[in-house]
Amino acid sequence: MHNSYPLWKNVLILLVFLVSIIYALPNLYNEDPSVQVVSSHAGTALTPTQVSTIEKLVKDSNTPMKAFEVADGRVLARLGSNDDQLKIADLLREKMGNDYTVSLNLAPTTPGWLRALGAKAMYLGLDLRGGVHFLLEVDMDAAVKQAEERYNDDLRLALREANLRYQSVAKDNGFIKIKLKEAADKPNLFKVLDKNFRTLEVTEPDGTPDEVWLKIGERELKDTRKNAVAQNMTTLRNRVNELGVAEPVIQQQGENRIMVQLPGIQDTGRAKDILGTTATLEYRLVDVEHDVQKAVEGHPPVGSRLYYEKDGRPILLNRQVIVTGDQILDASSSVDEDSRPAVVINLNGAGAAKMGKMTQANVGKPMAVVFIEYKSENRIVNGEKVRHKEKVEKVISVATIQGVFSKRFQTTGLDSPQEARNLSLLLRAGALAAPVDIVEERTVGPSLGQDNIDKGFLSFIVGFVLVVLFMAGYYRLFGMIANLALAFNVVIVVAILSLLQATLTLPGIAGIILTVGMSVDANVLIFERIKEEIRNGNSPQASIFIGYEKAFATILDSHVTNLVVAIVLFVFGTGSVKGFAVTLIIGILSSMFTAITGTRMVINRIYGDRRVDKLSI
């Protein structure tokens, strides 16, 4: 009955311990509140001149700066406090303009050799570092409706091009119904459909020989929905980048939801506005030939539509759009000569050509800018959840075309510089493919985040010390050995969490604390067994051997059941609860290693291979 481990086993245990310490180490270093500046044009690095301009701005502001780092074409200014961080970020945003993205960042102070090993501190969840979590739901019905509308327009165009006369092309109940002037044209219609609209399912209704009903196929509908989510994610990513958030998380969740996490953001109102809105601009000519009053009474002229200006005055605009938002290449906020807020628009080739032609033909006539916003929210009406959708269109400015312009021009009529900034951001980042609703929001202010960390840490320390005292008091030397294993266990959990970069949340910290209480269980099982064997009259050496042996099966069974529950929790849990499950799973697994193998190694060193009369247990 040998109570000794072979050399390789001892070395292995010590190696695990050493590696765990190294990877847990970065958590002891603080983070510097810092400001990061990158070029807002993807893939371009900052030039040395730009870097020195930024450095000069920061230095001239007389804010104490810890370090100014340039790496990978980006700039990082490490500062002393959160206030300084905000001050510098605002300063740089104001002075550097639209070509730069300025974001708040927490830069680790881990030494280079640790970073070279890939050791990072644990990734803190939003409830610990502060920030916003949004769950956005993509309106799939709207995406499908838009696809139908597109087909509707394309069909009309194709029919016209093929010189097929039709009475109507209209959407109806999931179908696009084409009614031809003459039923004899049907073969020609099928030719057109066969050429360009192969994906549509064709039905020929009985009784109406001049009609053909078309339907978007199930597969294409599925693709449409998938693409809507994918495109929305891209747009959201662009928008978030414009907001200047370091380390944002944008993930698809389920079929139609997108999770957006913005750590450390302060202005949640603006974030919500930017993420959720589908705002765009349209340019239309004003219809000056017809009477507005008649339109208000319900008789709008053909070819025109009734709009309202901001102050409520009605105005007639041409149905035909000159330029829409998706032809806008770039936009930036600015002010006009009278220092009113404005947006400078840059059009793409097609848009510029159209705008050039229209302005040339209409010099001296008024043109209107329509601001379009889709608002959508969930309301409860009579206990039923109803999604309420609204398309808000308002004419924000009407101006006489003074001369010909095409590619680059300025639009005024916005309420505030803030609105100009938001609009230009939205135009730049691209439109959402389908409207989104915020269905969940969790915001944690930075002060509460730090509070949570402090409270979590304090209760961990106190809980740990209590368990250590209790174990040492009850099991003497064996208790101290169990305590060593317990500390080792915590180090391993922290190291694995850091390595996996799994999100640590407040419930996650609670999970670690719970692990501290539960992981001594394995040692209690072993020690009680050893005591029992001694009572049964076995020698101390034999008791240690049998104690470990017999307790092992029990520990395995009881820990596996615990693990089953933790895994279920991980699969079904969301957000902070998932963080709890993660720490629990890691804690259960590593405690089995430390409490069985770790303690055995130490006990073997102390009692192994010699005559022992009494155990300190």
Next chain:
Amino acid sequence: MKTTNINFIGNRNIALIFSGILSLLSIISLSVQGLQMGIDFTGGTLIEVGYQKPADLTALRATLDSSGFADATVQNFGTAKDVLIRLKLQEGVSSADLSNKVLEAINKDTAEPASLRRVEFVGPQVGDDLAQDGFLALLYSTIGILIYVAWRFEWKFSLGAIIATLHDVIVTLGVFSVLRMEFDLTVLAAVLALIGYSLNDTIVVYDRIRENFIQLRNKSTEEMINISVNVTLSRTIMTSLTVILVLVSLFFLGGEVIHGFSVVLLFGVFFGTYSSIFIASPMALILGVSPQDLIPVVREEHLDNLP
């Protein structure tokens, strides 16, 4: 601690009647009073704000009332300086903007503006999903355990373990319902952790029963189960104590957010320990566990020993 010799199994009826009454009361409280479901499950908005000085709740209520948030409930959260404002999902108006409007309203006419500490908005569909996921988690963990214990032990043990665990969950939820504490996602996580813990305890006792079936063949099943409970008693108590120590620390120092979590586990560990001794072990006897169930290999020997 010397090995005890308490007749747990002989007095099983007292414990079973006591637990029966406790479970019944819990079920009554759960069905009459119900659980105070948090916004995670009901949907709604929750706003936590912090003041420099103790907050004047009456004034705050009046402000909210006059700003059109008549159904807002206002209460202190943890300290007198922290205030929790809850808003239900409202008819007609409901959107994520609500929190901004509320903050605007309470900071409008005050010299000392509140700082925003936390906002939680959960839309109705998300609330339903979270509740459904929570229910599924409970269901699947129960099934998972049933299968594992049946595989490692035997179906009677499995059933006994599940009955004991459900007893713990029901009674703990009953306490939660009586205390009118809020049931949110974190608390649900604690309930699941409790399932894990309570089982852990039960498995340790069952494991010893299995071992003793083989070693103490001359004893009756009842005697044998009683011995198993007694020899594992000091371990059962020791482990509960260490877990209770960390939970007490979490309860007093962990802050308000984690309060419900630690309360569930404190009661849970207490009932879990109780049930592994007083419910799970007698259950094994009542369900008719016998050595044959666990040691089929030695069945031939038994036949030889028959008179």
